[in-house]
Amino acid sequence: MARAALKRDGRALGFSVVAAFVLLAGTAEERTFGTVTDEQQMLYTAISIAETFELGTARGQTFAIPRPGGDAVSPYGMGLPLLEVPFALAAGPWEARFGARTSQTLFALLQVLLVAAAAGGAGLLARTLGAGAFGQSLAVFGTALGSPLWPYTACGFTEPLQAACLVFATTFAVRAVRAEGRAAVCLASAAGFAAGWLVLTKVANLLFFPLPLLPLLAGPWPPSRGRLRTWCAAAAGAAVPVALMLVFEVVRFGRPFSSYARGQRFSHPPLDGAWRLLVGPNKGLFLFFPLGLLAFAGLVSLLRRPEARVAASSTLLLFVAFLALYASWWAWDGSGGWGPRFLVPLVPLLAAAAGTVVVTPARRAAGVVLVVLGVFVNGLGTFQAEAASFYYVSSTGLARVSQSLYEEYPPSFRPPESRDGAWFLPRYVPAASDPAFSPLRVQPFLLAIRMADGDEDARRARLSQPPWLTTSPDAVPRLAAASPQITTQTPLVLYLASAFRWPHLFMGFDHPRGERPGTYNTAWIAGLADQTMRNLDIGNPERAARLAGRLFALSPSAYTAALRAEALRLAGRGDEYRAFLDSLPERVRAAPVLSLVRALAARDEGSDTAAAALLSEAARGIRTPTLRQALEHPPAEWPRGLRAFLAEVPDAPVRLDPAAR
Secondary structure, three states: OHHHHHHHHHHHHHHHHHHHHHHHHOOOOOOOOOOOHHHHHHHHHHHHHHHHOOOOEOOOOOOOEEOOOOOEEOOOOOHHHHHHHHHHHHHHHHHHHHOOOOOHHHHHHHHHHHHHHHHHHHHHHHHHOOOOHHHHHHHHHHHHOOOOOHHHHHOOOOHHHHHHHHHHHHHHHHHHHHOOHHHHHHHHHHHHHHHHHHHHHOHHHHHOOOHHHHHHHOOOOOOOHHHHHHHHHHHHHHHHHHHHHHHHHHHHHOOOOOOOOOOOOOOOOHHHHHHHHHHOOOOOHHHHOOHHHHHHHHHHHHHOOOOOHHHHHHHHHHHHHHHHHHHOOOOOOOOOOOOOHHHHHHHHHHHHHHHOOOOOHHHHHHHHHHHHHHHHHHHHHHHOOHHHHHHHHHOOOEEEEOHHHHHHOOHHHOOOOOOOOOEEEEOHHHHOOOHHHOHHHHHHHHHHHHHOOOOHHHHHHHHOOOOOOOOOOOOOOOOOOOOOOOOOOHHHHHHHOOOOOOOOOOHHHOOOOOOOOOOOOOHHHHHHHHHHHHHHHOOOHHHHHHHHHHHHHHOOOHHHHHHHHHHHHHOOOHHHHHHHHHOOOHHHHOOHHHHHHHHHHHHHOOOHHHHHHHHHHHOOOOOOHHHHHHOOOOHHHOOOOHHHHHEOOOOOOEOOOOOOO
């Protein structure tokens, strides 16, 4: 009878995970994937590995660490980029077969798989701790759809991976204690590997590394030989990813634990951060994850059971440790990301605890109600992409803040102090603490605009009247006007001003009639362009020419043509350069970015008059300080390459996008 019950429970768990995966895949947003600097840097690192077997990216991203050779490295952990490498390797053949932008599906699929894995881990942990079929399914759906993890299928952040690592490290550790012989050793090794990958994903997680492995300490004392063998297996499992973390730290930064040393610190008042992360109207965990309220009843119940006490203690300690660390972090709110971004990895553990306590009809009903509430709240972040909403708030510019808030932020992050002694930060900084900017208020407003009847002009008019104007009248959104020049912001602007379309995987395969250029971000194409620019920066034009050739073949545009021409120019391949230009339509050759490359080529050939004329043509569409200054100097004093002209400042992002036509 017990074996039959376990079989039924296992079948219910499997069906729940499959159903959750289908629902996640059927609601994943591809259009805005890859528009945020965090996800860009990790994905571009993966593309760098896939294309060159190196780690460098082009300079210009926020917090990227410049290297003496002319490129930069991402400060973020390598756990997610390593998982993205196979998808980056497949992206080229995929787009060659199915067309530009379709590889968005591949990268969104990885996030869907990670959220589904975290949900499956929550169900498995609930089952391991004694939950029945209902409790396991509750944990699965509470994690996948009733929590902030659901909207993270639309962006390349690490929270889904961290969540999966935490829940599987804990689950395997609990099961290892209950197993014997080789099974115990294998489970302990898997637990150690999951905990180690958590550290590889984010170096700060080294502080939490032992906590999910605490269940391995359960049992009689002194430990038996078998228990010691289990601990050694866990250490061996963790050794590989932790060693990889140290190697990548040294290779990228010269020494371990230095990627966050550039002025980033624990400067936020911890009590303020704690209540805002738990119940605050903008980032409160229990607002975005109502099932978490039931989780603590589950943890109390588990603490009373000797066989589950250590597992429950592990979850509680992880919760306290995460909250204590991030409540005082300068960017306590995550500076983007849906819900309390830094606490989101805890969701599967809490969902599993909630699943263990729904043993009466009343508790089951309460669990269902809480999951439904979570689905409603997090559906707002799924059907209205958080990246676009964050851009909408950020487009309001700078906000005047107190001196204390200004000084919480790293010096490299602060705008200059004004002459009258006022302090300013990007609007999203104070918005994170202002209820008028709560996502639970802004998201319905934006979603209603996209679902209402009317054209783009009508939607733009409504977007100019956000719900916070009564308390912050100076916070007027400034969305970029329609332009043939496509930037990374273009998909976000078009998304906000477009009619609602149901998001789903493979959405990029559709080409609706009248779709505007730039509706989709092209993350892989942008990453390939980043590698092309990076190789120009480090003085490797031959490799840049090869990459630019692939780039132009897959996504022909004025910008990709300019990268190809610039690489050929710097490689000294004049005949190929001229033949390539001759193959382009006249309207493409006349594009500002190509006029700029042609000006540099004319300068190289000693034709100063032609170079100056071409630079003037380029200035009609490219208005960077470097180009304006070059107009006032002879060609011999111009910067050597295209890169310097396209950047606002030496380490600023390139303004033109690979998809520009």
